[in-house]
Amino acid sequence: MNKRIAPYYWMTVPAVILFFVFMTLPALQGIYYSFTNYNGFGQGYDFVGFKNYFNLFQDDNVGNAYWFTFKFAIVVTILTNILSLLIALGLNAKIKIRNFFRGIYFLPNILSVLIVGYIFNYLFSNVFPIWGQNLGINALSTNILGSESLAWIGIVIVAVWQSVALNTILYLAGLQTIPTTLYEASNLDGAGKWREFWSITFPLIAPFFTINMVLAMKNSLMVFDQIVALTNGGPGRATQSISHLIYTGGFEGGEYAYQSANSVIYFIVIAVISILQIRFLQRRETDL
Template sequence: FTFNTLPMLKGFMYSFTNYRGYGGYDYVGFRNYKDLFTDLRVGKSYLFTFKYALVGTVLVNVLSLIMALGLNSQIRFKSALRGIYFVPNILGGLVIGYIFSFFFTYIVPAVGNALNISWIQNSILASEKYAWIGVLIVGVWQAVATNTIIYISGLQTVPEDVYEASNLDGATKWQEFWKVTLPLVVPFLTINLVLSTKNLLMVFDQIMSLTKGGPAQSTESISYLIYRNG
């Protein structure tokens, strides 16, 4: 109750005030809820957040499952590779964001100028139309690590006898994946879908370190808007 229900009730109470997280506050009635549906900036942040979460969830789970299938196969240095692929999840979101900010701002444009590739000669983070893709790349890159580990755990629960039976029936690798592997890892897929959607809807660190909501407020998420305006 103390760590779940009580904060939720207090949050609901504060939604009728102008409380900014500190200091005093006054009751403002339904003004905050009215702004939720009439403020264009709020609407824009909701659209960005849901677009980011939807595309990100699909990419994260597709890439994670492919990665897990590769790391679960009979390859050399399998344990070492699993450790390497988990590194992005160890680093903080802000740290990764600042690293990629330097990469997108200086490295990629330098390569574009050197190779005369016009579409990467300018930083993607400076583009109002495409900056969200830069934020998405960083968010997906970091999220893939945890989901891959969960998928590997799921793949290891599939009995070898099932694969042997499918081979005897003449199933191809593609048929084996769709008819055997995927149905048996659906519980793990469900977990990953929920976790990745939740985490991507809460995107903040990547925006703080990469774009600070810009350019022209095109990458403001709900979390970042709350941080900026209370």
């Protein structure tokens, strides 16, 4: 073996082995068990073919989980990208101590999702209702996490607050690639800020917009930690996401094979949505 090539194998082969053992192999096992009636423990199980997959499309709990997850993912993706882009534009302006503000805005991304979730759970349950009662604001006087119609809004707030950090950094990286001479030329032509944004800024950061949209949607579809910390899927099943349903049903409800089939469908859905997003947004990049 070429001495120059050997180090690359020594660095990549262990990583490939670890990835196969901890990622690929469990995924293949999940696909295998999805065609059985295995309950997650013991040795006995029978092959049932596509029965689990057929039952998924008739399960109301699965349908509700998919509906909640899609609704949550769309709202979080839109809000995250709007807020992060606005913050990035503000931080990119020539203001003092802007590096300090960049660090502050990135702080939520390095905090544990569960810890943040439990902190917000306490705020929604104890702090905000007291503030609402003292200030006479009815909207804050009750714990929204205890309402079937409002609990998902609390999860959205936490998810957006923590997701904005990474997206802001990516947008800032994109803004740094835009030559200042373009803005100088637009000022000479008398273009306003809004015209500058649509004609210069947004077209040139379109690739970063694509990345942020795909990452935000993918992460939102996989929401789990925030739900565990804030509502645990409640009240009732009002905020139960697909990943939470797979976990509780597979590891606590004796539906290991059934939820394995659900996870296979879940993986396909996320992959298809991500691919469609990339193809559509990349096509839009060329049109801008």
